[in-house]
Amino acid sequence: MIVTSELIWQDQQHQVLFELIDEIKADHVDLSTFTRLIDYAEHHFSLEESYMQMLGYPDYDAHLQAHNKFRSELLTMLDDQGDYDVELRTTLSDFLTEWLKRHIYGVDKKLEVFIMQSERK
Numbered sequence: 001m002i003v004t005s006e007l008i009w010q011d012q013q014h015q016v017l018f019e020l021i022d023e024i025k026a027d028h029v030d031l032s033t034f035t036r037l038i039d040y041a042e043h044h045f046s047l048e049e050s051y052m053q054m055l056g057y058p059d060y061d062a063h064l065q066a067h068n069k070f071r072s073e074l075l076t077m078l079d080d081q082g083d084y085d086v087e088l089r090t091t092l093s094d095f096l097t098e099w100l101k102r103h104i105y106g107v108d109k110k111l112e113v114f115i116m117q118s119e120r121k
């Protein structure tokens with residue numbers, strides 16, 4: 001794995017996640033909108049988890065739990081999405097956006113600092 005000095009992959013992937021979450025509240029949404037979001041979230045979470053394992057990150061368990069909570073929220077949406085009207089999808093989208101913001105400025109920020117410090121050792 002390549003660790004870039006400013007950890008650009010993490011920021012870029014968060015940006016894509018925000019865009020995909022935003023798509024949920026668009027006029028025409030089908031199953032593929034949800035599966036793209038779920039697949040991309042999985043790709044991103046797995047990558048962060050690989051780094052944590054590789055570097056022996058001390059807060060791995062708590063961070064993994066937070067990812068798992070998000071994973072299960074997304075899967076719940078997938079189960080029910082056929083019945084969602086735009087109002088409900090907007091509520092969901094806003095909820096996921098807020099969750100992601102808190103996650104990024106909290107535990108992800110700590111992880112970013114840790115990865116960058118590990119790289120300099």
Ligand SMILES: [Fe+2]
Pocket residue numbers: 048063067103107108
């Ligand atoms: Fe994370």
Ligand SMILES: [Fe+2]
Pocket residue numbers: 010014044048104108
């Ligand atoms: Fe993240």
